[in-house]
Amino acid sequence: MKSKECVHCGKCTRYCKFLEKYKIDIGNMKDHEDLIYHCFLCGKCTAVCPMGIDGREIILHMRQKQVQKNGGKMREKGYDMLIQEKQDYIFANYKNQTKNSVLFPGCNFPSFFPKATKQIIELLRKEAGIGVVFDCCGKPIAELGLLDKENEIIKRIEERLEKAGIEEIILLCPNCYHFLKPRLKVKVVSIYEKLHELGLGRKLLGKLHIFPPCPDRESLEILQDIRVFLEEKPEIIDSAQCCGLGGCAGGKEPELAGDMVRVMAEEAENTKNRIYTYCASCSGNFVRKGYLEAEHILLSVLGLTEKPDTKKSIINRAKTKYWRG
Ligand code: SF4
Numbered sequence: 213m214k215s216k217e218c219v220h221c222g223k224c225t226r227y228c229k230f231l232e233k234y235k236i237d238i239g240n241m242k243d244h245e246d247l248i249y250h251c252f253l254c255g256k257c258t259a260v261c262p263m264g265i266d267g268r269e270i271i272l273h274m275r276q277k278q279v280q281k282n283g284g285k286m287r288e289k290g291y292d293m294l295i296q297e298k299q300d301y302i303f304a305n306y307k308n309q310t311k312n313s314v315l316f317p318g319c320n321f322p323s324f325f326p327k328a329t330k331q332i333i334e335l336l337r338k339e340a341g342i343g344v345v346f347d348c349c350g351k352p353i354a355e356l357g358l359l360d361k362e363n364e365i366i367k368r369i370e371e372r373l374e375k376a377g378i379e380e381i382i383l384l385c386p387n388c389y390h391f392l393k394p395r396l397k398v399k400v401v402s403i404y405e406k407l408h409e410l411g412l413g414r415k416l417l418g419k420l421h422i423f424p425p426c427p428d429r430e431s432l433e434i435l436q437d438i439r440v441f442l443e444e445k446p447e448i449i450d451s452a453q454c455c456g457l458g459g460c461a462g463g464k465e466p467e468l469a470g471d472m473v474r475v476m477a478e479e480a481e482n483t484k485n486r487i488y489t490y491c492a493s494c495s496g497n498f499v500r501k502g503y504l505e506a507e508h509i510l511l512s513v514l515g516l517t518e519k520p521d522t523k524k525s526i527i528n529r530a531k532t533k534y535w536r537g
């Protein structure tokens with residue numbers, strides 16, 4: 213963390229709708245503790261800073277410090293339901309696990325794509341005898357700055373996987389992938405790597421225009437796994453800062469979240485290109501904010517068709533608690 217090294221060049225502000233709205237830069241965020249939950253933790257400021265300052269980490273650290281000062285609890289209002297659901301994930305289900313390898317769909321993919329979730333579970337079971345566990349990776353709790361709870365979640369997941377003899381988890385969600393990979397002892401692979409290993413999935417023809425979700429934007433690690441399913445090198449969409457759901461900031465800044473999607477939708481319309489992503493949260497939020505044309509690459513690779521179900525998302529993930537198959 214080097215916010216003291218900020219030279220106030222204003223580049224982060226130019227690339228960030230949140231900083232722009234409040235006319236601040238990362239170097240003076242320390243004077244704006246009241247705004248830390250308005251940041252989307254998207255990392256755009258980090259990517260553009262000429263001084264190598266990691267704005268995302270600085271704001272996350274400020275959230276953690278505020279929680280710590282408040283006795284481990286959140287001072288910021290408006291997150292009670294989220295915490296209640298995710299801190300010890302109320303829809304967790306480990307009844308369909310198999311030894312060695314399991315699918316870990318996370319909570320957002322089943323929320324927005326319930327039918328595809330079922331089809332993917334059945335495909336992996338039929339082709340490779342792979343089971344499924346439903347849990348939340350803990351990233352939303354971590355992003356709120358609840359460090360102790362984050363550690364408890366990781367410990368709990370680790371113990372459950374170890375007890376079941378699971379050595380590999382297959383992830384559908386880029387948030388779960390990048391959050392769990394450095395934290396868990398088990399092997400973490402993307403669904404694309406697994407599909408390729410099993411000889412499943414089809415090649416997508418032509419040049420795809422892809423919006424990489426925030427957690428994968430820097431390393432493009434998952435996109436590398438997707439690459440084997442693409443006929444041509446994709447065009448990366450970087451006009452939108454975030455899908456608007458990052459950092460649990462969408463509720464604080466609904467207009468900015470809408471603007472972020474609008475920028476991308478306009479680009480798609482102007483260029484007449486369909487936008488692909490590989491994050492269910494992005495797909496869902498695009499639809500919520502009025503852009504209906506985005507495609508989830510995983511569905512295309514598997515030849516599945518389902519539009520994100522934004523109306524019944526909570527019911528869809530509640531059902532995972534009772535999944536038997
Ligand atoms: S881009 Fe970096 S140096 Fe420039 S204002 Fe932002 S944090 Fe400071």
Ligand code: SF4
Nearest residue numbers: 228251252254255257
């Ligand atoms: S992490 Fe994203 S939303 Fe937060 S300050 Fe940086 S660019 Fe802005």
